[in-house]
């Protein structure tokens with residue numbers, strides 16, 4: 001496998017970073033998880049916009065332009081023969097000292113990995129997920145704002161540990177006010193009487209690109225879509241609940257905290273939106289050529 005590291009493609013065995021890299025020492029950096037479908041990089045410009053916003057928020061200057069990174073992403077897919085896959089784009093603060101001071105890191109480090117995707121088992125899409133609310137609350141917006149996709153994902157990992165320990169694949173996270181935020185690595189939607197509701201980013205949700213795409217596709221299909229503050233109650237009494245994310249795409253949730261959602265089976269709105277999403281994902285994107 002060829003990895004883009006710094007400014008060029010290198011062999012996987014040579015794709016190593018310094019133990020003094022602040023990405024490793026402090027989780028000091030930003031990242032994106034991107035999909036390629038049918039020979040195109042899906043929503044590449046949108047991922048780059050979010051990457052640069054995340055970097056800006058942590059005062060990290062990316063040494064490459066968006067156009068250069070875009071080319072490097074496409075080039076890395078090409079070099080690895082990836083037409084359908086998962087791309088991890090990482091920018092660390094780079095090599096520094098053992099102290100916190102980020103200004104001693106001379107140059108950021110750009111890393112691009114283009115690989116095959118390990119999908120959730122297909123069975124989970126037909127049966128739906130069971131999830132539980134976890135005790136780890138979403139980061140306070142004035143701490144590390146949850147809109148930043150930083151390399152410091154410990155908060156989400158703590159949530160994932162709790163979910164797995166409770167026998168679930170995903171956990172529902174609330175914000176510091178007890179409002180619904182999202183799952184540990186996916187956004188959450190409720191469907192009630194044909195209306196879709198998802199929490200706004202001010203409630204601690206990442207502005208997921210899958211979320212945004214689903215909102216647009218649902219509106220086009222004639223559904224009313226709302227962003228509003230949600231309590232767990234709104235999820236418990238919904239007709240359908242689903243999660244969205246780059247890796248998971250759209251997946252039904254059929255049980256939350258031992259409350260069966262709707263009739264306990266994946267719903268028709270969720271499957272309609274999944275089909276629209278799959279069709280859109282195959283046709284949109286930056287060509288890998």
Ligand code: PXG
Nearest residue numbers: 184185186187206208209210211245246247
């Ligand atoms: N919320 C959080 C906290 C995320 O990290 C999403 C929502 C969905 O956003 P997109 O733009 O992908 O629709 C994410 C992104 C994984 C994994 O291995 C998933 C994400 C990040 C890192 C790893 O499942 N999801």
